[in-house]
Amino acid sequence: MSRKYVALGALLLLSGCAGNAPPRSASATPAGERVVEPWKTDPFPSTYHVYPGVPTLITNVTIYDGEGGRIDGGSVLFADGKVQAVGRDIPAPAGTVVIDGTGKWVTPGVIDVHSHLGVYPSPGVKALSDGNEMTDPTTPEVWAEHSVWPQDPGFSRALANGGVTTLQILPGSANLMGGRSVVVKNVYARTTQGMKFPGAPYGFKMACGENPKRVYGAKGRMPSTRMGNIAVDRETWQQAVEYKRHWDKYEKEGGDPPSRNLAMDTLAGVLDGKILVHNHCYRADEMANVIDMSKEFGYHVTAFHHGVEAYKVADLLKANDICAVVWADWYGFKMESYDGIPENLAILQKTGTCAMIHSDDENGVQRLNQEVAKALAAGRRAGIAIPDEVAWKWLSINPARALGIADKTGSLKAGKMADVVLWNGNPLSVYTRPDKVWVDGALLYDAHDPKRRPVSDFELGQPGEGDVK
Amino acid sequence: MKRLLLCAAALLCGTAYAETIAITGGTVAIGDGSQPIANGTVVIRDGRVIAAGTNVAVPAGARVVDARGKWVAAGLVAGFSSEGIVDGEGIDETYDGAAGKSVFNAAIDVSTAINPTNQSIAVDRSWGVTRALVSPEANNSVFAGQGAVIDLGADDAPVTKARAFQYAELGEDGASHIGSRPASYVMLHDALAAARSAARGGDSKDALITRADAAALLPVVEGRMPLVVHVERASDILQVLSLKQTYPNLKLVLLGATEGWMVAPKIAAARVPVIAAALADLPAAFERTAATEANVGRMQKAGVMVAISTVDVATEAGQRNVRQYAGNLVGIARVPGMTGLDWGAAFATVTSGPAAAIGLDGEIGSLRPGRRADVVIWDGDPLELSSAPVAVWIDGVAQPMTSRQTRLRDRYLNPQEGALPKAYER
Numbered sequence: 001m002s003r004k005y006v007a008l009g010a011l012l013l014l015s016g017c018a019g020n021a022p023p024r025s026a027s028a029t030p031a032g033e034r035v036v037e038p039w040k041t042d043p044f045p046s047t048y049h050v051y052p053g054v055p056t057l058i059t060n061v062t063i064y065d066g067e068g069g070r071i072d073g074g075s076v077l078f079a080d081g082k083v084q085a086v087g088r089d090i091p092a093p094a095g096t097v098v099i100d101g102t103g104k105w106v107t108p109g110v111i112d113v114h115s116h117l118g119v120y121p122s123p124g125v126k127a128l129s130d131g132n133e134m135t136d137p138t139t140p141e142v143w144a145e146h147s148v149w150p151q152d153p154g155f156s157r158a159l160a161n162g163g164v165t166t167l168q169i170l171p172g173s174a175n176l177m178g179g180r181s182v183v184v185k186n187v188y189a190r191t192t193q194g195m196k197f198p199g200a201p202y203g204f205k206m207a208c209g210e211n212p213k214r215v216y217g218a219k220g221r222m223p224s225t226r227m228g229n230i231a232v233d234r235e236t237w238q239q240a241v242e243y244k245r246h247w248d249k250y251e252k253e254g255g256d257p258p259s260r261n262l263a264m265d266t267l268a269g270v271l272d273g274k275i276l277v278h279n280h281c282y283r284a285d286e287m288a289n290v291i292d293m294s295k296e297f298g299y300h301v302t303a304f305h306h307g308v309e310a311y312k313v314a315d316l317l318k319a320n321d322i323c324a325v326v327w328a329d330w331y332g333f334k335m336e337s338y339d340g341i342p343e344n345l346a347i348l349q350k351t352g353t354c355a356m357i358h359s360d361d362e363n364g365v366q367r368l369n370q371e372v373a374k375a376l377a378a379g380r381r382a383g384i385a386i387p388d389e390v391a392w393k394w395l396s397i398n399p400a401r402a403l404g405i406a407d408k409t410g411s412l413k414a415g416k417m418a419d420v421v422l423w424n425g426n427p428l429s430v431y432t433r434p435d436k437v438w439v440d441g442a443l444l445y446d447a448h449d450p451k452r453r454p455v456s457d458f459e460l461g462q463p464g465e466g467d468v469k
Numbered sequence: 470m471k472r473l474l475l476c477a478a479a480l481l482c483g484t485a486y487a488e489t490i491a492i493t494g495g496t497v498a499i500g501d502g503s504q505p506i507a508n509g510t511v512v513i514r515d516g517r518v519i520a521a522g523t524n525v526a527v528p529a530g531a532r533v534v535d536a537r538g539k540w541v542a543a544g545l546v547a548g549f550s551s552e553g554i555v556d557g558e559g560i561d562e563t564y565d566g567a568a569g570k571s572v573f574n575a576a577i578d579v580s581t582a583i584n585p586t587n588q589s590i591a592v593d594r595s596w597g598v599t600r601a602l603v604s605p606e607a608n609n610s611v612f613a614g615q616g617a618v619i620d621l622g623a624d625d626a627p628v629t630k631a632r633a634f635q636y637a638e639l640g641e642d643g644a645s646h647i648g649s650r651p652a653s654y655v656m657l658h659d660a661l662a663a664a665r666s667a668a669r670g671g672d673s674k675d676a677l678i679t680r681a682d683a684a685a686l687l688p689v690v691e692g693r694m695p696l697v698v699h700v701e702r703a704s705d706i707l708q709v710l711s712l713k714q715t716y717p718n719l720k721l722v723l724l725g726a727t728e729g730w731m732v733a734p735k736i737a738a739a740r741v742p743v744i745a746a747a748l749a750d751l752p753a754a755f756e757r758t759a760a761t762e763a764n765v766g767r768m769q770k771a772g773v774m775v776a777i778s779t780v781d782v783a784t785e786a787g788q789r790n791v792r793q794y795a796g797n798l799v800g801i802a803r804v805p806g807m808t809g810l811d812w813g814a815a816f817a818t819v820t821s822g823p824a825a826a827i828g829l830d831g832e833i834g835s836l837r838p839g840r841r842a843d844v845v846i847w848d849g850d851p852l853e854l855s856s857a858p859v860a861v862w863i864d865g866v867a868q869p870m871t872s873r874q875t876r877l878r879d880r881y882l883n884p885q886e887g888a889l890p891k892a893y894e895r
Binding site: 124125153154157210311312313314315327328330331332333335337339340341342347361362363364367370373374376378380381382383424425429430433458463464468469 | 556557558559560588589592703728731748749750751752753754755757758759760761762763782783784785786787789790793796797799800801803804805806807852853854855856857873874877878881882884885891
């Protein structure tokens with residue numbers, strides 16, 4: 001199916017002309033017809049499609065399956081965009097391309113749960129700076145996907161150098177409530193809809209600490225303090241609770257649907273458990289405040305991002321079923337990161353807390369495997385024994401869970417998307433790079449084939465076009 | 470506690486300094502571009518390297534440190550940093566790298582601000598960083614001021630060389646301060662003319678530069694002080710190289726040079742060293758459109774003397790990760806079409822390379838005889854991610870391996886509070 005056809009189909013569905021129409025949006029409803037809560041619909045549906053692949057069997061490789069399993073001398077078979085089998089001695093069905101991976105490693109594609117590619121793209125000029133709607137401390141109504149520039153050259157570097165196949169693109173952290181995130185497959189498309197991960201729930205970006213109070217304090221408005229941060233958050237959550245109450249009443253009793261409020265739609269979606277909260281929060285004490293606030297208003301924090309001090313409250317996070325999303329060794333670049341330590345991930349793992357790596361950076365996203373290696377080594381030196389294949393969960397199944405897509409990707413299990421990286425050595429070594437990367441079974445990067453190296457529109461005709469990067 | 474630690478180190482120094490130490494049995498990485506030497510010996514005495522390599526005799530009376538199974542390497546040199554002049558990049562109150570409303574620029578001497586008890590110094594030291602080039606950043610002029618070379622030792626004398634180089638911005642960053650690239654060049658020429666004029670006792674009343682700044686630029690014009698220039702674009706690099714026609718004595722060093730590979734033969738011919746942006750591979754600005762990780766390798770292949778720094782890439786983890794960038798330069802050599810470095814050349818980019826760029830490789834940056842004894846014993850390959858230092862000497866003095874980070878780690882290895890609050894655990 002051509003992409004044009006898919007896009008046209010989506011347009012027809014939206015205008016309600018097709019037989020299989022989705023629930024109508026609240027904003028345009030004929031009188032008397034029941035409308036679905038607006039946070040349950042997606043007016044900007046994914047038009048991503050799987051590119052053609054060939055059935056492929058990679059043999060004689062070390063496999064980290066992404067869920068903590070390891071197979072030495074193993075094989076991975078994928079076809080029709082899906083993983084078919086993982087194990088030893090898998091026979092090659094007729095027509096299968098067999099790749100002898102002796103000396104190499106295979107892992108699921110890397111997932112970066114915190115990226116600003118597309119919203120803060122390269123080149124970093126003001127005209128492309130679209131990551132922070134810095135005009136109000138709470139902007140739950142903005143959606144990152146409306147800022148994503150799908151021509152960001154950074155996507156290609158993340159693919160070729162980092163083996164990244166899935167990313168969550170978040171709004172920035174200037175605002176307490178920054179807006180909705182979007183999860184994308186790392187596959188270039190003409191439109192952002194063409195990159196959207198099919199079926200991924202929305203995320204909601206929140207931020208604690210220094211950034212919101214600095215940005216709005218400088219404007220002479222609330223919040224200018226951490227207590228102001230929480231106060232504005234609570235005021236806003238209270239409105240959301242009331243908004244959702246109107247919708248619940250409407251769903252139960254009918255009548256006129258409540259007036260639409262785009263900001264409240266997002267927050268109601270969070271209260272309804274349909275939209276996952278990704279909360280930028282460095283300090284341990286602030287995480288605790290947010291946890292209590294979430295209980296007060298009845299929502300769940302899926303993950304604390306930039307949790308530089310997560311190790312101090314690893315037990316609290318575990319008890320509240322919250323993931324910690326952290327760097328390997330970033331620290332000291334602002335006051336709230338002053339207490340960062342390289343053992344953060346390992347201590348979280350030891351405590352049994354859901355933990356994972358993230359980049360938040362167009363350079364770091366190219367080396368998440370190396371960041372995991374550093375965190376792992378720091379843990380081992382502190383006496384925390386974690387096998388390599390378990391550490392790999394920090395950039396595969398754990399971020400997939402935090403994004404609500406663990407049933408689709410994040411590990412090499414039969415039936416899952418064939419998001420696969422063949423590494424030219426141990427991916428926890430500084431000397432290793434991706435050899436090939438497949439997304440949904442389609443070979444989209446091959447170190448041996450310059451034609452399998454994406455070049456964004458921006459780089460076309462520029463010095464260095466198509467070069468190794 | 471900090472003071473206690475320093476005292477302990479100082480006591481250690483007292484005895485260690487005069488001592489002859491032979492570190493034997495390890496894989497020796499000299500840092501001068503040579504390849505690692507298996508089962509080598511490093512001998513240090515009076516704060517200097519006596520010998521390093523194979524067939525090195527252990528002097529009589531030397532204290533022998535057994536490094537079998539480990540690596541013995543030259544200390545890392547941070548190629549371009551804010552080491553010791555900031556307690557946290559975003560903590561403005563602590564930052565001495567930007568001069569704000571000061572009317573002075575070239576005369577600024579960053580060595581006056583170095584704080585050796587700064588915590589990032591302690592952290593990076595324990596990760597094998599023993600020296601750093603420290604620079605102010607440009608503010609209202611193309612000239613930022615005079616950078617220093619420091620050691621990261623746990624003592625009260627951090628400055629190896631004050632006023633080691635002058636730093637200037639002539640690309641997009643400079644233009645953003647001054648107005649445009651051409652305006653930057655007018656300012657540069659005006660300032661250097663004022664420096665010459667002042668030296669001749671001439672009248673520089675109409676110069677737009679203070680007397681102090683003009684005086685600081687005189688050693689630059691006369692070639693007694695290197696001029697480190699930050700540029701990225703190929704055309705900007707050529708423009709900087711052409712300055713030698715007007716000022717033949719200039720000792721130029723390029724910083725950044727993301728598009729250096731495009732004009733590498735010309736950089737090599739001009740014999741201008743480069744402290745490159747390690748691994749910069751994104752067109753993060755229009756002046757870096759042709760960025761590629763192959764840049765460093767291609768320049769080196771063309772005969773350019775290349776070191777690396779964290780300029781243009783994240784510094785949030787500190788200077789300790791320069792070794793990771795060097796390791797990547799080795800790794801990419803295996804990627805078809807890429808140009809990387811061999812191990813010895815890569816290690817030199819983070820040891821003798823930055824020192825050589827500013828003419829100090831006779832003093833620091835390697836384990837060649839006579840160099841200051843900055844030695845690190847690693848538990849494995851220093852460029853590999855799983856490795857960490859187990860011992861560090863600076864100027865022949867054994868250094869503490871602890872920092873605030875190790876203290877926090879020890880306090881929170883078990884996050885739960887015990888019989889008393891965490892504040893009592895230390």
